[in-house]
Amino acid sequence: MQADQILTEIREANLSYLMLAQTLIRQDREQALFRLGISEDTAALLNTLSPAQMMKIAAGNTLLCRFRMDDDLVWGLLTSHGKPAANDSVSRLHASILMAGRHQEAA
Structure with a gap:
């Protein structure tokens, strides 16, 4: 992917x-807010x-949004890495609870 294409996609993502x-x-x-x-x-x-x-604002070359899951625990829960699919909903719920707690800390 060329630099121009990447910048175009960043701008589209920003506007969206x-x-x-x-x-x-x-x-x-x-x-x-949450x-x-x-x-x-x-x-x-x-x-x-x-x-x-x-x-x-969207026309800039910097992506405005970012990933909020910045640790291995949350990523592991979201991807259910190495776990059967039956626990998927429980893992996602656990990840949501962890992220909600972090949102409260930041606010």
Whole structure:
């Protein structure tokens, strides 16, 4: 993949992320804060962005969203690495609980 193609995909991902974030915030603010892992101040800012502002922000060459699972325990639970599929829902629930606790710590 060429550099131009990567930059185009980053810009598209950024715009999609901003649009999704704004939609989630407008539909259910508390759930959006949890799902996006953002603060109340960030949610307030995202909620007020115009389409032109979102396009301008999205046009950068840096990806706006990031992975929130930054440790092996959560990744292991999400991927069920080395475990039978029967425990998949329990593993995902456990991972969600861990990430929810981290969101509360960050807020």
